[in-house]
Structure formats: structure tokens, C-alpha cells
Amino acid sequence: MKCYSRLVLLISLLIIYAKTAESTISFTALNGCDGDVSSTGYDKLVDGKISTTWFGPQCSFEGQSEIYYVYFKASEVFHVTGYTITLAQDGAQYVNNNPKDWVLKAKKNEKDGWLEIDSKNNIYLAWGIVNYGNYSYIVQTPGLYQYFVYIVTSTYKKGEYINLGELWLMTFCPNNIRIETEIGCTCNNNICKKGQLCKGGNCLYDCPSNGAAPNIGCICGGIKNICNGGELCNSNNICVPFCTSDNTAPNIGCICGGITNICNKGQLCNSNNNCLSDCPRNNTAPDIGCICGGITNICNEGQLCNSNNNCLSDCPSDNTAPDIGCICGGITNICNEGQLCKDGNCLSPCPNDDIAPEIGCICGANRNVCNEGQICNIVDCWYPSPTPVSVLFLIIGLFFALTLMFSFVLYLNLLIK
Secondary structure, rough: HHHHHHHHHHHHOOOOOOOOOOOOOEEEEEEEEEOOOOHHHHHHOOOOOOOOOOOEOOOOEEEEEEEEEEEEEEEEEEEEEEEEEEOOOOOOHHHHHHHHEEEEEEEOOOOOOOOOEEEOOOOOOOOOOOOEEEEEEEEEEEEEEEEEEEEEEEEEOOOOOEEEEEEEOOEEEOOOOOOOOOOOOOOOEEEEEEOEEEEEEEEEEOEEEEOOOOOOOOOOOOOOOOOOOOOOEOOOOOEOEOOOOOOOOOOOOOEOOOOOOOOOOOEEOOOOOOOOOOOOOOOOOOHHHHHHHHEEEEEOOOOEEEEOOOOOOOOOOOOOOOOOEEEEEEEEEEEEEEEEEEOOEOOOOOOOOOOOOOOOOOEOOOOEOOOOEEEOOOOEEEEEOOOOOHHHHHHHHHHHHHHHHHHHHHHHHHOOO
């Protein structure tokens, strides 16, 4: 059976894929520990098929006994950076046959000495594993190699047959290209899997549909559109950034405190994570406030943004309007500087030497209010005193009234007689 297996190996060209940016590397198994039967020989470790299995007993390699090994050659020298071990189709059921300690050696030329490029000890492939499970590792000594030997020094139960599905060699990930191979590739000190993108030494996934990008970023719709950490990839495949405190939201909007709160173009995210819009010109500010002419001028709830981009508050009950004015009873009634709001009317200072208008006026520093017809006498409100002319007219009026009454009495006496 041993001779038969080796004859099969001499005829078979075993291909796996270690994709680089330029070519596809093929591998030929040269030697190894025989399988239990020809269908489970060592060639199955590097045939590119996870459905086949290397299953066999221990043997010796270059004076080292009681080990399991496969010696294979690449079709050309290439840069090896990592590798992936795939468990057998029943690796989860027969964990005692899984590798526990191993060494991966390599050399550039056949006559060169072996260089240990990676080793692992006490790798726990016994619990929480699955059939056909993939376990990837970065080699400790990456470099240009063509010849390789994979040596398993111990399985989980010493002396058991080795049971392993596949060994894949990896190289550097191409830049700005999604990984298409199942074996993946190495990105700096990370291993990128199928569908990921190597960028900046990190392996990027597609952005989540309901969450922010992770710290390393993510792919938003296409490899040319990378969202930075914390950004949101929206339904239009646009990376929505965090809102800034010193500017309004851009055309694509921005994240205001959390990905469920998106400010639209022109809105401002305030310190309470509210998206503020421009103030209405015919109404007061809403409860979250609004932008009055510029992001440095925010009107609070109930204030009115006037045509001069000032935020007007309700007029004080015990003081005159400030220089920007105030709201007196309603947004259509604005008191100017120095006026006093009383009963929904804006009262001005009383005129000199004249009576108060029908709405009244403000008299003096104490802000006394003069009613209609009163006169402000410096600080107090007085009704006007009668003048000599007015007294004369009053006397004449009384005289005519008395004369008329006397004449009427005489006329009644004549009628009685």
C-alpha cells in the first residue's frame, strides 16, 4: 500500500491557491506520512479540497520519529505570510485526531537548509470547534519560499492517527481589492477573510446596516467608499460623519449624538444632541431652540428671531424693553427699547407738557404710568389744573344756565295764573 500511495503521488499534481496580485501558485506534494488508505494519503492535505482528508499514522522525517508530516513544493518562489488549517469533515466529532503541536518549515531552494517559519504548541482545537473549521495564523518569519514541510509533533491523543482536511498558504493581501479566496490573506499583522478589504493594515468588512462603523472603518457600498470609525453608512451608501459644534450639517447630513439622530443639511447639532433648524419668521422658537441668523445665535424656546437676527424674549413686567426690543403679549406686538409693556400695549415715555395718549405713557424714572388725559409732572401723573380762561368760560356757562332756569320758572308761574 505504501508503494501504491507513492505511485499515486508521483502522478498527481496537487493544486491549492495562494493568490498573489500577479499569479496563482500551484503545489505538488513530494512526500509525507502515508494515509490509512490511498484515499486518505498525505496528498489530501494540499489538494485544495476540504472534502478530502489526510488520515494516517505517525512516521519519521529526517531523523525525527513519531511525527506526522507533509513535504510539498510550490510551482514558483512566492512571498509566504500566513496559513490556514481546515479541520476534517468529522473534526468536531474526533477531536483526539486534531493537531495540537506543529511546525511549519520552508526554504527557497531545494538544497538550502530548512528554516522554521512558524510553530504552535497546545493549540486547543478540541472544544467549541466545527467540522471544516478554519484556523488562520501569521507566520513568524515571512519571506520568499518554494519548498515547505508541515510537521505535526502531537495530536490531542498522542499516538492517534492524524485527521486533517487542508493546509492553505497565504500571501499579502492586494491593495484596494476585495478578498475573493476562501483561504484569505495577511494584511500587516491581521488576516483578512473572503469579502474583506485590506486597508491601512486593517481588514475591513461591509458597514453594518444599523450601526456605526467600527474604529478601523468599514466598506460602504463599494471599496472606494470607506467610512471612518463612528460614521454611518446610509441607504444611499454615503458615509455620514459626526456633526461638528462649529458648523451646520453638510448636504449628506451628520450624526448628532447617536446614529438614530441625523441632522439634515443646514441644521445644527447642539450640546443636548438636538438638531436645530433656522428660526421661523412668524413664530417663536420651538422647545429645542432654533438658529437665528447664524450658529452663534440660538434662540431658546418661546423667543422670537426678528429681522435683525436678534432673539426677543417676553417683555419684563417691571422694566422697560432692552435695546433689541421684547415681545408684548404676542409676536405681532414688539416693544422697542425703552418702552414698557402693560396690558399688551407698548407704552412710551410721556410727552413734555402734553396729556397722555389713550394707551397711557411712562412717567419718570419710577416708571409710573399716566392714563389717558393725565399729564406727567416729572415723576407723578396729574390731571391738568383749570386756567383763568377756562374759569371765565365756566362762569359764563353757569350764568347762562342759571338765566335759562330762572326764565323757565317765570314761564311756569305765568301759565299757572
